[in-house]
Amino acid sequence: MLTPGRLREAIQQRMLEALPRPEAAPRPELAEYARLLRDYPERGGKMLRGSLLCYTGLAYGAPLERLLPVAAALELFQNWALIHDDIEDASDERRGKPALHKLYGMPLALNAGDALHARMWSLLVEAEAPRGVLLEFARLVERTAEGQHLEMTWVERQRLDLTEADYLEMCGQKAAYYTAVAPLRLGALAALAEPPAAFEEAGMKLGLGFQIVDDVLNLAGEREKYGKEIAGDLWEGKRTLILLRFLRQAVPEERSRAEALLRLPRERKPAAEVDWLHRRILESGAVEHARRVAEGMLGEGLEALRPVLAELPEPQAAAGVLELLERLVRREA
Amino acid sequence: MLTPGRLREAIQQRMLEALPRPEAAPRPELAEYARLLRDYPERGGKMLRGSLLCYTGLAYGAPLERLLPVAAALELFQNWALIHDDIEDASDERRGKPALHKLYGMPLALNAGDALHARMWSLLVEAEAPRGVLLEFARLVERTAEGQHLEMTWVERQRLDLTEADYLEMCGQKAAYYTAVAPLRLGALAALAEPPAAFEEAGMKLGLGFQIVDDVLNLAGEREKYGKEIAGDLWEGKRTLILLRFLRQAVPEERSRAEALLRLPRERKPAAEVDWLHRRILESGAVEHARRVAEGMLGEGLEALRPVLAELPEPQAAAGVLELLERLVRREA
Numbered sequence: 001m002l003t004p005g006r007l008r009e010a011i012q013q014r015m016l017e018a019l020p021r022p023e024a025a026p027r028p029e030l031a032e033y034a035r036l037l038r039d040y041p042e043r044g045g046k047m048l049r050g051s052l053l054c055y056t057g058l059a060y061g062a063p064l065e066r067l068l069p070v071a072a073a074l075e076l077f078q079n080w081a082l083i084h085d086d087i088e089d090a091s092d093e094r095r096g097k098p099a100l101h102k103l104y105g106m107p108l109a110l111n112a113g114d115a116l117h118a119r120m121w122s123l124l125v126e127a128e129a130p131r132g133v134l135l136e137f138a139r140l141v142e143r144t145a146e147g148q149h150l151e152m153t154w155v156e157r158q159r160l161d162l163t164e165a166d167y168l169e170m171c172g173q174k175a176a177y178y179t180a181v182a183p184l185r186l187g188a189l190a191a192l193a194e195p196p197a198a199f200e201e202a203g204m205k206l207g208l209g210f211q212i213v214d215d216v217l218n219l220a221g222e223r224e225k226y227g228k229e230i231a232g233d234l235w236e237g238k239r240t241l242i243l244l245r246f247l248r249q250a251v252p253e254e255r256s257r258a259e260a261l262l263r264l265p266r267e268r269k270p271a272a273e274v275d276w277l278h279r280r281i282l283e284s285g286a287v288e289h290a291r292r293v294a295e296g297m298l299g300e301g302l303e304a305l306r307p308v309l310a311e312l313p314e315p316q317a318a319a320g321v322l323e324l325l326e327r328l329v330r331r332e333a
Numbered sequence: 334m335l336t337p338g339r340l341r342e343a344i345q346q347r348m349l350e351a352l353p354r355p356e357a358a359p360r361p362e363l364a365e366y367a368r369l370l371r372d373y374p375e376r377g378g379k380m381l382r383g384s385l386l387c388y389t390g391l392a393y394g395a396p397l398e399r400l401l402p403v404a405a406a407l408e409l410f411q412n413w414a415l416i417h418d419d420i421e422d423a424s425d426e427r428r429g430k431p432a433l434h435k436l437y438g439m440p441l442a443l444n445a446g447d448a449l450h451a452r453m454w455s456l457l458v459e460a461e462a463p464r465g466v467l468l469e470f471a472r473l474v475e476r477t478a479e480g481q482h483l484e485m486t487w488v489e490r491q492r493l494d495l496t497e498a499d500y501l502e503m504c505g506q507k508a509a510y511y512t513a514v515a516p517l518r519l520g521a522l523a524a525l526a527e528p529p530a531a532f533e534e535a536g537m538k539l540g541l542g543f544q545i546v547d548d549v550l551n552l553a554g555e556r557e558k559y560g561k562e563i564a565g566d567l568w569e570g571k572r573t574l575i576l577l578r579f580l581r582q583a584v585p586e587e588r589s590r591a592e593a594l595l596r597l598p599r600e601r602k603p604a605a606e607v608d609w610l611h612r613r614i615l616e617s618g619a620v621e622h623a624r625r626v627a628e629g630m631l632g633e634g635l636e637a638l639r640p641v642l643a644e645l646p647e648p649q650a651a652a653g654v655l656e657l658l659e660r661l662v663r664r665e666a
Binding site: 032036141 | 360362363365366369414417420421422438439440441443444445447448450451452454455458459461464467468470471472474475478479481482483485486487489
């Protein structure tokens with residue numbers, strides 16, 4: 001079986017093969033177009049979702065050649081969604097470099113995201129992916145868009161009356177589904193198997209755990225490993241589990257001060273106030289709370305998954321699924 | 334056979350059936366999400382591309398039930414592309430109402446466009462559209478994105494060294510392909526027939542003619558019929574056939590004055606200067622030139638199409654294709 005490093009390379013290579021090459025462009029403007037499309041995909045990334053998909057499909061006994069285009073398409077999804085996300089959130093950085101719209105302006109970046117979205121589909125159709133795989137891609141894009149809508153309206157409408165359950169619902173749609181549920185299900189579907197219900201339940205917990213770890217790293221991670229601006233979620237006013245916990249437990253004066261800051265748009269937030277909120281959150285124990293919730297979910301997700309994986313025909317690949325997921329618990333980036 | 338009016342209604346109904354309903358949403362925020370997705374589709378529109386697709390498929394003998402979902406998906410393409418276009422171009426209006434990002438802000442509108450893009454694909458996959466249809470959709474989205482990239486870089490890089498041939502190349506990608514080539518080809522493909530080469534050649538001329546008429550209406554149309562701001566293309570600095578013709582024939586002082594204006598971003602263009610350029614273009618004969626070019630192309634396209642259509646098994650539907658295309662020549666909106 002492929003090592004995780006080799007698998008990551010194989011997925012990235014398959015993804016890049018599906019994109020236009022600047023040297024083949026008929027006009028200089030279209031060479032630039034090709035560079036825009038390749039920019040985020042060439043920045044690398046962990047290929048975590050694609051790898052999870054491949055190990056799952058291999059565990060079902062599918063050949064890697066049938067899984068690679070589906071995994072590459074899933075990574076293309078991640079790339080176009082990040083381009084559009086960065087525009088929507090006015091993010092400055094991605095994977096340690098300027099966001100695409102910072103390099104080329106919003107209109108060209110938005111359009112490049114649409115082109116990558118279409119490439120995702122053509123990669124799947126050209127590889128003759130089964131109908132179940134195509135339907136799952138439609139589902140994962142729509143779930144992600146719904147979650148993204150929830151998160152963005154909460155910020156725009158200055159909603160602060162949210163519970164941890166609201167956060168978990170939003171995050172389930174926006175991140176957990178495409179991060180863990182969809183890769184597990186797609187691995188089965190690409191192997192022409194019916195995905196078990198446990199993939200959805202366990203995947204949801206694993207995906208939530210993964211996203212909460214991401215929220216933790218955003219506030220308490222190391223800048224160089226994380227690759228995005230630290231405390232970017234506070235600048236953007238994201239309603240994370242950490243923030244909601246902090247607000248619920250803060251004394252009234254601190255809660256009012258934090259809420260006043262969160263009501264300001266990014267460009268009007270005073271840096272000193274963001275630093276204050278960042279420091280107070282780190283001191284409050286809200287980060288540790290989130291870390292515990294994440295570890296609990298990752299643990300429960302793994303427990304629920306183990307018996308299902310144990311029944312699959314290829315135990316070595318099934319072990320690869322678990323190893324990959326276990327690394328999530330300990331990740332720093 | 335269905336009248337054009339009934340066909341338009343049937344396509345729109347099929348399109349709206351594929352979209353989420355606000356009253357079925359599990360949370361108020363998601364009811365709003367459904368309203369965003371339905372906003373442009375409910376504004377109506379001519380369903381021109383979907384109708385062309387249906388008449389073509391009917392001419393091949395395909396049943397309408399097999400064509401309607403493909404036509405509805407093509408109209409969904411139009412809708413999500415317009416949402417993103419309006420963001421990219423900072424347009425104020427669409428079909429006589431404020432653009433979606435003016436109503437809900439850019440981030441939510443961008444995300445709604447992505448969701449509609451995904452719905453387009455799920456509609457096709459759920460209807461079990463043949464593989465050729467799916468590949469053609471990927472192709473039409475990618476062609477449109479390339480053309481959009483060309484047009485936007487010309488404005489951003491302040492390119493004024495462009496010829497009519499450059500315009501026709503850009504416009505072929507950005508508009509003509511999805512407006513005429515793709516509907517003709519999709520009609521055949523949905524009927525499980527191989528589209529003849531004439532569809533690509535004739536469709537390109539018809540689509541170019543259609544887009545040039547659109548450029549003409551943008552400068553010389555009636556505001557109420559047109560549904561967008563008149564002279565919006567000048568505000569946006571679009572490099573249209575009309576503008577390029579005007580610049581090439583203008584006396585040096587007028588050319589310099591126009592170029593200085595075109596180098597300014599939209600928000601820094603003085604209204605009086607835009608009015609001046611608008612008036613000078615209308616006086617210069619460049620609009621009539623474009624009208625003649627468009628009529629020539631529409632005529633040539635129809636001529637090339639006629640013998641191919643005459644060989645199809647259903648002459649009444651084939652006549653419907655021609656009637657629809659002939660109305661394009663005389664349209665005012």
